[in-house]
Amino acid sequence: MSEFIQAMQWRYAAKRMNGQRIPDETLSGILQACHLAPSSFGLQPYQVLVIDDPELKALCQPAIMNQPQVVESSHMLVFAPWRQFDESAVDLWIERVASERNMPLERLAGMAKTIKQKVAGLGSDEARFQWAAQQAYLAAGVTLSAAAMAQVDATPMEGFDPQALDQVLNLAERNLRSTLVVCLGYRDEAEDWLAPMKKVRWPYHDVMRLLTQQDV
Ligand SMILES: Cc1cc2nc3c(=O)[nH]c(=O)nc-3n(C[C@H](O)[C@H](O)[C@H](O)COP(=O)(O)O)c2cc1C
Numbered sequence: 001m002s003e004f005i006q007a008m009q010w011r012y013a014a015k016r017m018n019g020q021r022i023p024d025e026t027l028s029g030i031l032q033a034c035h036l037a038p039s040s041f042g043l044q045p046y047q048v049l050v051i052d053d054p055e056l057k058a059l060c061q062p063a064i065m066n067q068p069q070v071v072e073s074s075h076m077l078v079f080a081p082w083r084q085f086d087e088s089a090v091d092l093w094i095e096r097v098a099s100e101r102n103m104p105l106e107r108l109a110g111m112a113k114t115i116k117q118k119v120a121g122l123g124s125d126e127a128r129f130q131w132a133a134q135q136a137y138l139a140a141g142v143t144l145s146a147a148a149m150a151q152v153d154a155t156p157m158e159g160f161d162p163q164a165l166d167q168v169l170n171l172a173e174r175n176l177r178s179t180l181v182v183c184l185g186y187r188d189e190a191e192d193w194l195a196p197m198k199k200v201r202w203p204y205h206d207v208m209r210l211l212t213q214q215d216v
Contacts (some may be wrong), residue, residue: 047210063164081132
């Protein structure tokens with residue numbers, strides 16, 4: 001565990017990166033961790049777009065407030081939840097579970113009903129998108145942790161215009177919307193004003209509260 005805590009202390013949201021490329025094997029490990037992230041019902045209602053094409057990164061940069069990490073990163077990930085989905089996506093997922101676990105579809109009928117109720121109960125395309133985005137954020141969190149363990153810098157970014165980025169990447173055509181960008185690469189310590197700064201969090205016990213029955 002101490003190795004993981006050290007990695008989390010080492011990581012920070014680098015503001016400048018040095019353009020160095022992440023070795024394929026290291027990148028593959030980070031992306032596999034992302035792929036293994038949990039999601040509600042396992043539905044994984046998102047895609048993660050992996051961009052290393054320098055020209056495409058440059059095209060995206062204006063939509064991402066011209067943040068320098070975009071073009072200085074090795075790879076830019078765009079976490080893109082499904083734009084619109086309904087019960088048919090659940091049917092596909094249930095078929096996948098049945099086939100991977102070698103189970104008859106009928107045994108999954110209860111699970112299918114529960115997931116469909118959840119999806120329908122969200123009530124609108126926007127609510128379903130927001131729910132999908134929550135799952136994508138969880139995957140992004142796993143990605144940041146995996147990157148830290150691999151001594152790769154990872155900057156999560158909400159500082160962008162999602163509609164503009166969606167347009168550059170033609171995401172509507174893929175039934176996706178962007179919700180979070182993560183730049184992966186290596187910090188440029190000389191150029192990054194944040195590199196020498198202390199990490200700041202609320203005091204530990206202000207966030208981590210032990211709760212017992214007497215407290216509620
Ligand atoms: C959802 C989210 C959006 C963020 N957006 C940006 C961003 O657009 N640009 C940036 O440089 N950092 C961004 N950050 C980084 C945060 O400012 C940073 O994680 C926070 O200050 C904690 O510091 P640390 O990650 O360096 O420990 C974002 C972080 C999160 C989780």
